[in-house]
Amino acid sequence: MDLNNTDLFALQTTYMKKDITTQALCKVLNPYFVELSQDVKLALIYSRIDELDVQAVDELAWQMHVDFYDYTLSIESKRRLVKSSLEWHKIKGTPEAVEKASSSVFGNSKLEEWFEYGGEPFFFRMDVDITEQGASPENLKKLDMLINEYKNKRSWLEIIRIFLTAKGTMYFASTISSGEEITVYPWTITEVSNSINITLAIINTSIETITVYPKEEG
Template sequence: MMTLENVSLLSLQTSYMRQDPTTVALCAALDEQFRQLGEDVKRVLIYARIGALDDALLDELAWSMHVDGYDAKAGIDEKRRMIKSSLRIHRYKGTVYAVEQVVADVFGEDAEVLEWFDYEGKPYHFKVNVYCKEHGASAADILRAERLILASKNLRSVLERIVLILFSKGTLQVNSAAIISEVTMILPLPQFGGGAVFCGGVISSELVQIEPLQTADK
């Protein structure tokens, strides 16, 4: 299928026109123009290409969309998250969902709002738990989250604190060893005509070393 990216005007001409030098030159010149037009059209699709935009274009897009609490100094991944979720935040502004979403955008982690009746706090106060499983949190991230929360919560509610719940990974090694021993006693044999009595004993021992069965992350 022919598109602007692989357009070939000469292939659309008749066999006679393909032999005309002027037609061949004109098609070659126009092909390049059409292909460039195809590249320019992609740039018009700004919102659909957030993942490919640079910082300058993201800042312009955030300004045009009135993204609350947008920080031009934030990382590019955070900027993209804030722009993508801005429409939902505007729709649910003043709700628990909006607060959880803006905090998740800042830290890139799951966030949970606990209202005062969930933890016996002061009336109309709330706190936010941030589950930092993959990323840490800087002082700048916390200040930015506070600013976004104030812009997204309802006027009545009061932010009490932001709680960072950090997760760490460790390596658990399991080792074991077993020692198996066996003692075999031979009882006296029956005597025949005053013959000798045979008796003896055998002691065998075996040490089994079991290597680590598995290594699990905790």
């Protein structure tokens, strides 16, 4: 049954469809059932997170125990944090968790362990693209807090390398100058055709003179 298009009369048996009272009740009650079916969607919260307002997302973040949650973030970032919370809880304390959480809030991020770049044991570094968020002191502080929430306790952040791409609009214009020389030679007739409809009466005389140009000289 399609809840978006509820039809009470269609749900009745063949016998009940013949009953006048049943027909009347279905006609009167059907609009209310259609409205009720729309209200049922309100019970679906997590699956409708992209439709919820910021207040509902904030409440959902508290319910889902999102480890890092900043109420000043954009609604899009908040939704990503809430939707990913269950997955990140399963892998919390791993480089993957730190990378995914950072990428979700700030931009494309990559974590390198000390043995991958020749650093001191138990240290790691982060490469973070903050083109969309910017490199304000507040955002850098949020990034540091996020990393501490999702890293394991024995690992220590050595350095964060920030990548910032400048964006702008560039306009290019071009012009083409060209010339053309056309030489027209005297026109030469290669074919002459003539078509005419003549209606003659018995007492009429028709005279036709056809002159073809250019006239032949000599």
